[in-house]
Amino acid sequence: MSKTSTVFKQAYNRCLSLLAARDCLPSEPELGLALGVSRTTVRAILTHLAEAGVIAWDKRSKVRLRAPVDADFYPAEETDSPAEIIERSFMRLLLAQGVEPGTQITEVELAREIGVGTSSLREFLIRFSRFGLIEKRPNSRWMFKGFTREFALELTEIREMFELRSAFAFIELAEANPAWTALDAMEAEHHGFADAIARHYVDFSELDERFHRLIHNASRNRFIVDFYDVIAMIFHYHYQWNKAGGRERNAVAVTEHLAYIDALKSRDRVRLQAACRAHLDSARTTLLRSLPGVVA
The missing domain is CATH 1.10.10.10 (Winged helix-like DNA-binding domain superfamily/Winged helix DNA-binding domain)
Incomplete structure (x- = not known):
């Protein structure tokens, strides 16, 4: 395509x-x-x-x-880019097979299982390895280091710092900035999603990713924007570790997003900080509870 x-x-x-x-x-x-x-x-x-x-x-x-x-x-399957297909397939494979820390992954075997070329897969693995979840080994092998509670806490700490910084940058944007039009459209999407959540709640992660990326982009900081890739990937798939209560969690998240959007539009830093932290606190709790054997 x-x-x-x-x-x-x-x-x-x-x-x-x-x-x-x-x-x-x-x-x-x-x-x-x-x-x-x-x-x-x-x-x-x-x-x-x-x-x-x-x-x-x-x-x-x-x-x-x-x-x-x-x-x-x-x-x-018709709207995803090749990179998104590899990302989704890789994460689902790790989840479905219950890959343990220390497991060795071979590029050729993994590429064959996902159905992509080894060069495209290698590019993804190299990018993904920067965040410490996998490590390069000799002979086109990789070792999965595991998604631990410590990793989750470090990830959420960085996310909270970056997002609050980005949210404050967002409210400083000029009225004519296209980001405000995009935020209006995002708000309308959230209301539409809330009305149809019974049928589409499993699709919330895609809306969630686009909403937070819009905020992060306002930072105009290449490192914050680039790091959001790993944040989105982990939070995008966390619900798959524990599907229980998915509809209720996503319904709460939609409500929190709408409060967050309202705070952004108010340009009030106190309101914005409260709405941002409330939502990110919920996300951290959900992520920690999604880990097998971990109590938040």
Whole structure:
């Protein structure tokens, strides 16, 4: 699948999520900023939505005709990049096989099991190794060092410092900054998700990742933005260690996100710090409880 096709399908799905909570869509420039795509892609999305009978599009008017349904969305396997496919497959493999600390992983065998080329897998493993979960060994082998309570605590400590710094940077952005339009779109997605949480609660991690990445990007700090990759990866998959109560946890997280968004829009540092810390405290507790044999 081409990169262009993947970008289109990802943006199309996000636009459908927007429509779940809105009666109409904004102007093409605003929609492009919210979705992070060009105006050409926006028009392709609008054309597809109109052909599917989701909206009535007449120049500036883009009115919703019906609420999106599951069948309207492109499946994950069509919207993920090769890097995301490797990431997802690698983490699921570790979880499904219950890989213990000290386990040796061979590039060739792992690439074959995931169904990707060894060079692409090696690039992922090298990037992932920076964070101490795996370690390079001779002869194209890697050792899994384990996801421990100590690692989780170190990760959450860094996340909390980086995110609060980023959140404060966010509220200093000018009114015309595209991040505010993106935040409005994110808020609409959260309301749509809350209304349909019974059917889609397992998909929350993707929305969660995009929300927090939007905040981290406001830092304009390459190290904070880069480190969010490992934060997203771990928090994206933590629920798979312990699925119990997933719907309830995600419902709480959506509520916390909306309070967080409201605090960002207020530009009040005290409110923002309280909302940010409340949500990150919940995330830390959930992560620690997800670890086998660990009590938070």
